[in-house]
Amino acid sequence: MAGGHGDGTCPMSAYDQLQLIAGAALLLLLATALAVLAVRRRRSERAYLDQLSDREERLKLALWATGERYWDYDVATGNLHRLLLDAPGSMAEDIVPVTGLVHPDDHPVALERLDAYLTGQSNTFLAELRIANGHGGWIWMRARGRIVATGPDGRVQRIAGTALNITATRAAERERQIASEVLRSMNEAVSVLDRNFDFISVNAAFSRMTGYEESDIIGRNASILDSLQHDNAFYQHIREMIVRTGRWSGEIWQRRKDGEEFLCSIESSCVYDSNGELILHVAVLNDITQQKRAEQELRYLANFDTLTNLPNRSLLSDRLSRAIVRAHREDNRIAVLFLDLDRFKDINDSLGHAAGDRILRAAATRLQQTVGLHHTVARLGGDEFTVVLENLESPEDADKIAREIIMAFEAPLLLDDRREIAISPSIGISLYPDHAQVPTELLKQADTAMYQAKAAGRRTFMRYDDAMDIAVRQRATISGALRKVLDRGELRLVFQPRLSLGSSRITGVEALLRWSNLEHGDIAPADFIPMAEESGLILEIGEWVLREACLTLHRWHQHGLRDLNVSVNVSVLQLLRGNFPEVVSRVLDDIGVPASSLELELTESVLMANAEHTAAKLQAFRALGVSLAIDDFGTGYSSLAYLKRLPITTIKIDKAFIGDLTHDPEDAAITSTVITMAHSLGLNVVAEGVETEAQMRFLASHDCDEIQGFWLSPPLDAHACLAFIRNWSPARLRAADAPSPALP
Numbered sequence: 001m002a003g004g005h006g007d008g009t010c011p012m013s014a015y016d017q018l019q020l021i022a023g024a025a026l027l028l029l030l031a032t033a034l035a036v037l038a039v040r041r042r043r044s045e046r047a048y049l050d051q052l053s054d055r056e057e058r059l060k061l062a063l064w065a066t067g068e069r070y071w072d073y074d075v076a077t078g079n080l081h082r083l084l085l086d087a088p089g090s091m092a093e094d095i096v097p098v099t100g101l102v103h104p105d106d107h108p109v110a111l112e113r114l115d116a117y118l119t120g121q122s123n124t125f126l127a128e129l130r131i132a133n134g135h136g137g138w139i140w141m142r143a144r145g146r147i148v149a150t151g152p153d154g155r156v157q158r159i160a161g162t163a164l165n166i167t168a169t170r171a172a173e174r175e176r177q178i179a180s181e182v183l184r185s186m187n188e189a190v191s192v193l194d195r196n197f198d199f200i201s202v203n204a205a206f207s208r209m210t211g212y213e214e215s216d217i218i219g220r221n222a223s224i225l226d227s228l229q230h231d232n233a234f235y236q237h238i239r240e241m242i243v244r245t246g247r248w249s250g251e252i253w254q255r256r257k258d259g260e261e262f263l264c265s266i267e268s269s270c271v272y273d274s275n276g277e278l279i280l281h282v283a284v285l286n287d288i289t290q291q292k293r294a295e296q297e298l299r300y301l302a303n304f305d306t307l308t309n310l311p312n313r314s315l316l317s318d319r320l321s322r323a324i325v326r327a328h329r330e331d332n333r334i335a336v337l338f339l340d341l342d343r344f345k346d347i348n349d350s351l352g353h354a355a356g357d358r359i360l361r362a363a364a365t366r367l368q369q370t371v372g373l374h375h376t377v378a379r380l381g382g383d384e385f386t387v388v389l390e391n392l393e394s395p396e397d398a399d400k401i402a403r404e405i406i407m408a409f410e411a412p413l414l415l416d417d418r419r420e421i422a423i424s425p426s427i428g429i430s431l432y433p434d435h436a437q438v439p440t441e442l443l444k445q446a447d448t449a450m451y452q453a454k455a456a457g458r459r460t461f462m463r464y465d466d467a468m469d470i471a472v473r474q475r476a477t478i479s480g481a482l483r484k485v486l487d488r489g490e491l492r493l494v495f496q497p498r499l500s501l502g503s504s505r506i507t508g509v510e511a512l513l514r515w516s517n518l519e520h521g522d523i524a525p526a527d528f529i530p531m532a533e534e535s536g537l538i539l540e541i542g543e544w545v546l547r548e549a550c551l552t553l554h555r556w557h558q559h560g561l562r563d564l565n566v567s568v569n570v571s572v573l574q575l576l577r578g579n580f581p582e583v584v585s586r587v588l589d590d591i592g593v594p595a596s597s598l599e600l601e602l603t604e605s606v607l608m609a610n611a612e613h614t615a616a617k618l619q620a621f622r623a624l625g626v627s628l629a630i631d632d633f634g635t636g637y638s639s640l641a642y643l644k645r646l647p648i649t650t651i652k653i654d655k656a657f658i659g660d661l662t663h664d665p666e667d668a669a670i671t672s673t674v675i676t677m678a679h680s681l682g683l684n685v686v687a688e689g690v691e692t693e694a695q696m697r698f699l700a701s702h703d704c705d706e707i708q709g710f711w712l713s714p715p716l717d718a719h720a721c722l723a724f725i726r727n728w729s730p731a732r733l734r735a736a737d738a739p740s741p742a743l744p
Contacts, residue, residue: 068162071143073098075156103130103138118156125159128166140167189285195278197222197239209287211257222283227261229253242281246270251288262289305379307357308364316378316386320439323376323390324432330391334432335398337387338446339367339405339425342458344383346572347423350614359421362413370408371401385425386443395431395463402427402461426453427461435464451475454530479531481517486544491515493548494715497724498567498686498708501700504730508565508599510708511549512715513541529571538571543583545569550591550598552718557593561725567599567629575602581620588624595625599650603631615646622647629686633674644681651678655689655709662694672702679703 070083081095102110106129113127125145130138145161183190189206193199199217207213210225217224226235230253242248247269254264265288271280300306303315311319320336327334341363348356360383367385368377376388387405389398405425412420428449436442449464455475456462485491495509515523532538546568553566574580588595600621618628629650653674657667671687678685687699690709699707713724 068164069141070160070162071145072148072158072160073145074158101132103132106130125161128170131163139165140170142166187286189287191222191283191285193222193281193283195280197281200280206285209256209262209285210254216257225254227253227255229261242268242270243278254285262287263292264288308361308379310364310368310385311376311378313378313380316376316380316388317439319376319378320388320442323388324437324439327390327432332390333392333395333397333434334442335387335389335392335395335401336430336432336442336446337389337398337402337405337461338428338430338443338450339385339387340450340454341383342424342426342454343572344423346576347421348383349573349576351421355415355419358415359413359423362415362421363409363423363425366408366413367405370405386446392431395429395434398429398431399461399463402429406459406461424459426450426458428453429461429463431463455527457526475527475531478517478520478523478528479535481520482515482528482531482535482537485515485517485537486540490517491541491544492717493545493552494717495552495566495721496708496715497713497721497728498706499712500706501696501704506725506728507563507706508567509721509725510567510601511545511552511569513545513569533571533573536573538573539577542571542574543587546584547587547591550587550593553597554591554593555718556722556725557597559722561722564725565597565599565627567601569601569631572602575614575617581624584621584626585624596627599627599629601629601631601652618647632688648683650684650686652686652688652708653704658687658689658695658699658709659691661698662692668698671699675699675702675704 072081073079074081078098079095080098080101081093083093098110099107110127110129113122114125116122117125125143128140128142131141133139141163143161143163145159147156147158148160149156149158151157183203186203186205189209190203191199191206192201198219198221202212202214202217210217212224222239223235226232235252238248238250238252247267249265249267251263251265253261255261265286266283268281268283270278271282273279303312303318304310305312320334323334326332341359344356344359347359351359360379363383364377364379364385367387371377371387371389375390376386378386378388380386387401389401392398405427409424412422414420428446428451430436430442430445430449432442435445445464445468448468449462452468453460453462462468492514494512494514496512497506498508498510499505500507513525513529515525515528517523529538532541549566549568553564556564570580574583584598584600588598621628627649628647629652630646630648631652632654633651651674653671657671657674660667661671662668675685684705686706686708687695687704688708690696690699690707690711692711695709696707696711713721716724
């Protein structure tokens with residue numbers, strides 16, 4: 001029979017109980033396992049989150065440290081998600097549309113870079129753009145990124161990356177480029193050296209200046225440029241000064257790569273780091289070799305005459321001032337000699353300016369050699385020279401030097417082309433402290449004395465005295481009156497007869513110019529003719545003289561004196577300027593006087609100054625049939641060789657030899673020799689200044705052709721001269737030739 005409970009239920013078997021317990025235990029074990037798994041999972045998730053948080057912190061720190069900003073661009077919406085990080089623990093995020101963030105001018109650049117990336121032309125999106133800074137301004141950002149998400153169709157959905165603020169970098173780069181361009185285009189050479197003065201960098205101008213390319217000189221020491229003009233200690237001292245003071249500027253000699261040395265202006269300064277440690281030297285170099293040469297040339301031009309290399313007026317004034325100071329301190333005398341070359345303008349016009357320059361150089365050399373290098377010789381301009389003589393004991397010392405100068409010019413100057421030129425100086429002398437105390441007055445008074453020397457006949461010297469100022473003022477007054485002389489009709493001609501000793505006949509006359517002024521009276525030709533030559537009025541006056549002389553001769557011819565000729569003095573200016581042969585031809589044609597009746601007289605010094613050139617000029621007169629005479633023969637430096645080549649017909653012996661003819665054996669010998677020489681050349685000889693019968697007899701005995709002088713007749717006006725010629729009787733000459741009665 002089966003057993004049971006009183007409640008009618010069937011009791012649980014032990015097996016069931018065991019199974020129940022086992023199931024409960026299994027459930028408990030499962031729950032425990034699940035709990036353990038949940039704990040582990042939570043721990044794993046916590047660790048993962050901690051790891052993510054750590055990585056996020058590290059990323060934030062990295063972004064903060066590098067200055068990069070994270071961005072994520074949604075292609076579909078055009079929005080940009082930015083992670084803004086100003087400090088490691090400060091982070092903000094925002095979402096902004098790209099169109100409002102990027103500068104409008106940079107939109108095309110952004111789209112171009114994006115298209116290049118998406119089409120595979122570049123591996124990374126990279127662009128430099130201006131981005132709004134949130135404060136109304138713009139900053140430059142360098143953005144780089146890559147694709148991080150694509151859709152099922154393969155289209156790009158998102159691009160993410162970082163952006164870096166490069167505003168400061170771009171500004172620095174711009175400044176660097178500007179600085180680099182400035183250095184490249186600078187004319188000054190710039191070099192950067194380390195603390196040991198080894199080259200680190202040089203610009204192009206440095207290479208052009210020194211010849212060293214950058215690759216040649218980087219790493220080498222600055223001593224490679226040291227010149228032999230300075231010793232090593234000099235350069236070492238400069239470098240020590242640069243290190244000690246931080247900068248140095250000055251001028252030193254340097255040496256190029258090819259060994260050529262050049263003068264260099266250097267500005268050197270030191271560069272220090274933030275700790276004040278010297279790290280670099282910067283040197284700016286300028287080649288001032290040509291500049292210094294130009295400065296020297298300017299100083300030379302300011303103080304020296306470029307033609308003769310003598311001191312000019314400026315340096316003369318300075319030296320004369322210093323000499324006066326020394327003379328005042330030492331109680332000495334100074335002499336100023338003012339020289340002018342006689343008739344240089346005539347010679348210059350005759351030979352040309354190139355030859356004139358050679359004459360001036362030769363004259364300067366002759367003058368300096370004569371006075372010595374210890375005395376100052378200066379050229380004031382033109383043919384004017386000045387000599388300053390110091391430490392004189394007496395005024396006669398200056399006279400002695402002046403005499404030596406004149407004697408030195410007795411020998412002709414030898415030019416570069418082997419030509420010899422005869423020229424003489426006229427010299428004026430002023431003395432310190434006798435005549436003046438300052439340079440300008442000394443020069444002025446020496447100049448005044450020089451003009452007096454010229455008025456005295458040239459080739460001499462005169463010492464200044466107060467009376468000369470009166471003469472200078474008078475000279476200026478006469479010079480002014482001379483300009484109106486033709487308009488006022490104040491000029492006239494007088495005529496001095498010439499006697500032929502062979503035929504005892506009056507064969508000709510010499511026309512002589514005279515000037516009578518209402519205010520100044522009669523003015524000697526020796527006073528006004530040089531003025532006329534200096535002013536150029538002699539050309540107009542000379543043509544008037546020629547025409548008046550020919551008119552007078554024409555009237556005399558009409559009175560039956562057809563064999564008579566007239567002699568007219570010609571200035572060198574007439575010979576050298578213009579076309580004087582044409583003037584002579586025109587005057588002869590206008591008046592109707594035959595050319596054979598006219599004789600032109602030129603002084604020996606003018607003819608012999610340049611005989612070759614003068615000979616060509618004189619041939620034109622001979623072609624006309626006009627006779628030519630050398631006046632004042634014997635006072636110059638005639639060369640017989642040149643005399644033979646000149647188309648001269650007559651020689652007039654100067655009265656200086658005739659005056660002592662009967663008392664001075666030398667004058668007698670010279671005169672007789674000149675007559676013999678002239679006749680051997682087929683020339684006519686006229687003796688000037690014959691004043692005594694004894695002189696006439698001597699000349700006649702030595703076969704002189706003609707005589708002229710007061711023994712025969714003084715100069716006469718036209719009417720008196722005509723009367724004298726008509727009344728002349730050869731018996732007078734025969735009476736003079738008759739033997740004197742015997743003394744009881």
